[in-house]
Ligand code: FES
């Protein structure tokens with residue numbers, strides 16, 4: 154908590170209308186004040202589409218994935234009728250998590266606490282030892298639904314019943330990513346990183362238009378034509394892209410980061426999709442608290458046959474090294490944001506337009522959220 158500053162004052166301390174040449178980042182309190190993190194949970198993460206899994210995890214009847222979104226336990230499950238449905242993963246009896254595995258397949262959703270059973274459509278099917286309970290309507294005690302929709306290879310949910318459909322939310326990204334044929338790639342492996350920084354520090358680092366690449370990622374830098382790096386903002390996404398050059402400066406990077414172009418998509422607020430030829434990784438940034446986040450990397454390849462295992466493993470290791478380089482810098486930034494020496498930073502016009510888009514979208518959501526909260530309290 155920043156002494157003496159109200160949330161309203163913190164939000165007002167960022168000018169979201171300044172042109173890029175005059176703009177600054179969102180000020181330090183946005184990254185370190187727990188009240189901002191709380192407001193983000195209530196607005197940004199409770200009102201945007203959040204990726205919770207991959208389509209192939211919920212292809213067959215009874216297959217499910219679980220996730221936590223804005224602190225809410227969620228399950229998405231494929232019904233016997235083929236419909237994909239999302240629910241709060243909270244038992245209507247005494248609130249235990251009904252589904253306890255990250256993913257799997259079941260014919261019925263069975264609460265481990267007192268054995269209540271729910272159908273794959275969320276309907277309450279049975280409650281042991283509940284005879285004699287009066288005024289209990291089983292129809293009204295099914296799992297509470299949330300919206301679930303799919304795009305390309307990914308399953309998303311949205312906690313907001315009023316939110317626009319997923320494809321509308323993704324906007325231009327749908328068209329822009331279509332030629333890359335993401336759905337043809339195959340899942341290979343995941344890595345999860347717990348980082349001692351606010352989730353926005355990680356996003357900012359991603360959205361600096363390659364600014365940090367020559368300094369921090371020497372190996373990656375060797376395969377990118379840094380001067381020709383482009384940055385495009387549209388709707389709620391930013392596409393950073395670079396022509397590639399072949400280089401043997403770092404053998405593993407040269408062998409596993411190939412193609413004509415590197416494509417780096419960021420979709421507001423917390424999803425990144427990175428593509429090279431025959432390669433994709435997604436990065437999902439999940440806030441833990443104001444000072445910590447978890448980043449989940451999923452790696453995909455065009456060929457995941459046994460013959461390619463060694464190559465794919467090497468490619469994941471290259472990604473891992475870049476991530477380690479980013480991790481150290483993100484933690485240093487979080488410490489710096491708490492320093493009395495720092496307030497906010499200016500943005501490079503050539504490089505940091507994506508960061509400005511992120512900050513503007515966030516500011517709009519938080520201001521709207523605070524306004525709605527204040528109106529509700531009146
Ligand atoms: S909490 Fe689920 S059956 Fe009691």
Ligand SMILES: [Fe+2]
Pocket residue numbers: 358365369370475479
């Ligand atoms: Fe980086």
